[in-house]
Amino acid sequence: MNRLEKALEEAQATLVLEVERLLPESVAPEARVVQAMRYATLNGGKRLRPFLVLTTAALFNVARQSAARVAAAIEFVHCYSLVHDDLPAMDNDDLRRGIPTCHKAFDEATAILAGDALLTKAFEVLGGASTHPDPSVRADLVVALAEAAGHQGMVGGQMIDMLASTSKQPMDIPAITRLQRMKTGRLIAFSCVAGPILGKAHSNQRQALEAYAHDLGLVFQITDDLLDVEASTEEMGKKTGKDADQGKATFVSLLGVERAKAQAQALGDQAIKHLDVFGDCDAAHLLSDTVRYVLTRRN
Amino acid sequence: MNRLEKALEEAQATLVLEVERLLPESVAPEARVVQAMRYATLNGGKRLRPFLVLTTAALFNVARQSAARVAAAIEFVHCYSLVHDDLPAMDNDDLRRGIPTCHKAFDEATAILAGDALLTKAFEVLGGASTHPDPSVRADLVVALAEAAGHQGMVGGQMIDMLASTSKQPMDIPAITRLQRMKTGRLIAFSCVAGPILGKAHSNQRQALEAYAHDLGLVFQITDDLLDVEASTEEMGKKTGKDADQGKATFVSLLGVERAKAQAQALGDQAIKHLDVFGDCDAAHLLSDTVRYVLTRRN
Numbered sequence: 001m002n003r004l005e006k007a008l009e010e011a012q013a014t015l016v017l018e019v020e021r022l023l024p025e026s027v028a029p030e031a032r033v034v035q036a037m038r039y040a041t042l043n044g045g046k047r048l049r050p051f052l053v054l055t056t057a058a059l060f061n062v063a064r065q066s067a068a069r070v071a072a073a074i075e076f077v078h079c080y081s082l083v084h085d086d087l088p089a090m091d092n093d094d095l096r097r098g099i100p101t102c103h104k105a106f107d108e109a110t111a112i113l114a115g116d117a118l119l120t121k122a123f124e125v126l127g128g129a130s131t132h133p134d135p136s137v138r139a140d141l142v143v144a145l146a147e148a149a150g151h152q153g154m155v156g157g158q159m160i161d162m163l164a165s166t167s168k169q170p171m172d173i174p175a176i177t178r179l180q181r182m183k184t185g186r187l188i189a190f191s192c193v194a195g196p197i198l199g200k201a202h203s204n205q206r207q208a209l210e211a212y213a214h215d216l217g218l219v220f221q222i223t224d225d226l227l228d229v230e231a232s233t234e235e236m237g238k239k240t241g242k243d244a245d246q247g248k249a250t251f252v253s254l255l256g257v258e259r260a261k262a263q264a265q266a267l268g269d270q271a272i273k274h275l276d277v278f279g280d281c282d283a284a285h286l287l288s289d290t291v292r293y294v295l296t297r298r299n
Numbered sequence: 300m301n302r303l304e305k306a307l308e309e310a311q312a313t314l315v316l317e318v319e320r321l322l323p324e325s326v327a328p329e330a331r332v333v334q335a336m337r338y339a340t341l342n343g344g345k346r347l348r349p350f351l352v353l354t355t356a357a358l359f360n361v362a363r364q365s366a367a368r369v370a371a372a373i374e375f376v377h378c379y380s381l382v383h384d385d386l387p388a389m390d391n392d393d394l395r396r397g398i399p400t401c402h403k404a405f406d407e408a409t410a411i412l413a414g415d416a417l418l419t420k421a422f423e424v425l426g427g428a429s430t431h432p433d434p435s436v437r438a439d440l441v442v443a444l445a446e447a448a449g450h451q452g453m454v455g456g457q458m459i460d461m462l463a464s465t466s467k468q469p470m471d472i473p474a475i476t477r478l479q480r481m482k483t484g485r486l487i488a489f490s491c492v493a494g495p496i497l498g499k500a501h502s503n504q505r506q507a508l509e510a511y512a513h514d515l516g517l518v519f520q521i522t523d524d525l526l527d528v529e530a531s532t533e534e535m536g537k538k539t540g541k542d543a544d545q546g547k548a549t550f551v552s553l554l555g556v557e558r559a560k561a562q563a564q565a566l567g568d569q570a571i572k573h574l575d576v577f578g579d580c581d582a583a584h585l586l587s588d589t590v591r592y593v594l595t596r597r598n
Contacts, residue, residue, distance in 0.1 A: 029474070030455035030481070032462060037450065084415060089407035108388035109461050112411065116383060116418065117450040123422040124445030127438045135435035139426045142441050146423030151336065151416040156329035162408050163331060175328070182329070 003282075004289040011051035011071070014064075016042060018072040022125060036106045036114035037121070040079045043097050048220075049074045052191035052290070056209055058283040060199025069131045070141060070194045073122040077149050078187060080118035083111050085158060119149070132198060140197050148186035157183025164249070171249045177218065185217030192216075208277045212287065215271035219294050222264040225250040226257065231298065268295050302581075303588040310350035310370070313363075315341060317371040321424060335405045335413035336420070339378045342396050347519075348373045351490035351589070355508055357582040359498025368430045369440060369493045372421040376448050377486060379417035382410050384457060418448070431497060439496050447485035456482025463548070470548045476517065484516035491515075507576045511586065514570035518593050521563040524549040525556065530597065567594050 019041050026034040050071035057067035086093040086101040087108060094104050103111035125131065126141045147153060160179045164171055171179070192213035196206040228243045229252055243250050252260045268291045278284040318340050325333040349370035356366035385392040385400040386407060393403050402410035424430065425440045446452060459478045463470055470478070491512035495505040527542045528551055542549050551559045567590045577583040 026450075028455070029462070029477070030450060030458040033450050033455060033458040080415075084411055087411065089411060110458070112383055112386065112388060113454050113458050113461075116379075116414070117454040119415065119418055120445050120449035120454065123441055124449060127426075127441035127445065129438075135433075135438040138438040139428075139434040139441070142422055142426035142438070146419050146426065150419035150423060151325075151329060151332050155412050155416040155419065156327070156332060159329040159332040159409070159412050162412075163328070178328070 002289075004286060004293055007055065007286050008047070008051055011054050012044075012047045014054060014068050015047050015050040015071055015075055018068045019075070022069075022072055022121070032106070032110055033113050033117055036102055036110045037118050039105055040083050040102045040114055040118065041075060043099060045075075045079075045097055047071075047075065048290075049078055049187065049191040052188065052213075052287075053194045055283050055286050055290075056192050056195025057198055059195055059205075059278055059281070060201050062195060062198040065130065066132050066198055067195070069125050069128070070198065073125040073141075073145065074187065074191050074194070076118040076122040076125070077145065077154075080115040080122075081149075081154055081158070081187075083115040083118070087111060090158075090162065134200075137197060137200070141194065144193065144197065145190055148190040153182050153186035154184070157181075157186075165246060173251070173254055176249060176251060176254070180218065180221040181214070184221055185214060188217040188220065189213040205277060208274045212271050212274040215267045215274070216291060216294065219264050219268050219271065219291065222251045222260050222267070223294055223297060225252040226260060226264075227297075227299070228252075229257065264295060268292070301588075303585060303592055306354065306585050307346070307350055310353050311343075311346045313353060313367050314346050314349040314370055314374055317367045318374070321368075321371055322420070331405070331409055332412050332416055335401055335409045336417050338404055339382050339401050339413055339417065340374060342398060344374075344378075344396055346374065347589075348377055348486065348490040351487065351512075351586075352493045354582050354585050354589075355491050355494025356497055358494055358504075358577055358580070359500050361494060361497040364429065365431050365497055366494070368424050368427070369497065372424040372440075372444065373486065373490050373493070375417040375421040375424070376444065376453075379414040379421075380448075380453055380457070380486075382414040382417070386410060389457075389461065433499075436496060436499070440493065443492065443496065444489055447489040452481050452485035453483075456480075456485075464545060472550070472553055475548060475550060475553070479517065479520040480513070483520055484513060487516040487519065488512040504576060507573045511570050511573040514566045514573070515590060515593065518563050518566050518570065518590065521550045521559050521566070522593055522596060524551040525559060525563075526596070526598070527551075528556065563594060567591070 019038070023034065023037055023041070025038070053071040053074060054067050082096060083102045085091050086096055087103055093101050095101065102114060106114070122145065123142055126145060127138050131141070132138050149155065157179050161183060164179070189210055192209040193206055196209055225243065228241065228250070243253065251263065255263060271291045272288045275284045275287055318337070322333065322336055322340070324337070352370040352373060353366050381395060382401045384390050385395055386402055392400050394400065401413060405413070421444065422441055425444060426437050430440070431437050448454065456478050460482060463478070488509055491508040492505055495508055524542065527540065527549070542552065550562065554562060570590045571587045574583045574586055
């Protein structure tokens with residue numbers, strides 16, 4: 001196993017432990033919503049965002065427990081967004097990570113509530129005293145996550161995506177770039193600046209990680225579009241070929257497969273370049289390995 | 300106009316100004332979600348929660364701007380919960396405050412996203428530097444609101460309510476009290492402790508307001524159950540007679556109208572008693588007037 005695979009496995013284990021700690025099984029009358037929250041978060045995702053939090057936190061020697069809590073908070077937000085996006089009124093997906101989506105395993109009302117409660121829990125965790133001894137760091141994390149996840153960020157991006165799927169007007173590359181930056185890029189960027197926020201890093205270090213995250217987010221999206229064309233439903237654990245079926249404009253439909261691959265490669269090179277400021281250290285190596293991993297992923 | 304009506308009108312005006320400031324109209328591609336967020340919050344509700352924030356903040360001479368931001372944050376959470384509860388998969392309501400519910404005026408996907416974005420915005424506002432100069436106060440507000448709104452509070456209460464409507468097991472008074480305390484009581488309680496948190500009040504003052512809020516919340520719920528039996532859809536601006544139609548156990552179905560009224564009155568007297576610690580001041584008078592207002596409300 002290479003160092004990145006090892007670090008990803010460690011991040012997965014850390015995340016699961018932290019979710020178990022923050023969201024234990026309940027026997028209260030409302031236990032069903034807790035079960036659905038656990039179902040949506042303990043389902044073996046790649047945990048890319050928690051990994052990015054833990055790795056950027058390691059750059060600044062942040063206490064592991066602080067980083068683990070922030071990692072869990074981001075994963076709560078990521079998972080809530082998947083639960084709501086999968087709903088019949090949104091993308092209407094039955095399958096996620098190879099298992100039934102939350103509203104299929106439970107029901108729509110429970111899925112809506114579980115998503116709401118996961119989003120709420122993320123802020124409870126970030127604001128909590130055990131996340132960082134300095135309350136200004138906790139307040140900064142809360143605001144940064146809210147801005148990344150809200151109408152200016154992830155939710156706004158999903159709104160544009162929904163509108164694009166019903167509108168006759170095709171999107172161009174700048175419009176898709178903006179959409180993806182909001183829909184997935186902002187949360188990936190928050191995962192990468194969580195480290196410098198927790199570690200009270202210099203602004204040039206934070207900016208370098210923001211730039212890295214911006215490029216990485218686009219690489220991730222372009223490879224996602226490529227996989228939707230090239231991979232099977234079995235490999236991905238979710239339905240593929242959807243973009244073309246829906247006539248959706250993507251990086252691949254606009255650029256073609258070859259130019260999209262070249263674009264992903266160029267953005268990946270650029271992402272790695274931003275890491276120069278951190279010199280030759282383990283965490284920085286892991287972050288550049290991540291770019292190569294995303295470029296070559298098969299699911 | 301009496302002093303309570305004047306204070307309620309002032310709270311409404313303050314809330315509208317603050318929402319306009321925090322959520323201006325947008326011309327961005329995602330404008331639709333912002334429109335839906337504004338539709339859900341600028342629709343002339345009673346603004347009881349913002350009023351409670353402003354009034355309990357006045358007890359401790361908190362800066363009006365701080366209190367106004369927290370008032371808006373709570374109203375964002377209250378309104379998000381109404382938008383999601385009204386969805387077809389939940390209570391399936393077409394009418395709210397006399398106008399079409401958010402998913403009727405827009406569509407389900409937009410309503411889900413607008414609710415998500417309102418919840419997120421609430422935490423962005425609480426964490427923001429202009430809410431209070433002391434970051435530990437901001438972090439405390441974030442945690443307190445999240446605990447009140449999440450699976451331990453409002454969302455958990457809604458889950459129990461949904462389960463009760465499909466289950467054959469009738470609820471008893473302790474179970475309904477717990478449900479209502481979670482579903483509506485916790486957010487009302489947060490509205491009342493926002494003042495002492497912002498004003499760094501003594502713990503006995505905070506506890507007195509928590510006890511007041513607990514009783515007030517139950518009075519509010521019992522009168523809500525009574526209005527569902529006694530008021531018309533026109534008076535309420537939402538469908539009435541629903542509880543009986545659905546065979547739902549409420550304080551009124553279990554106690555009968557007369558005993559429910561007596562219970563509300565007794566809880567109201569107790570709520571007012573908790574205010575003794577604040578002596579003879581305008582804000583305390585407004586809080587006791589509020590109890591009488593809720594006891595005699597017609598909508």
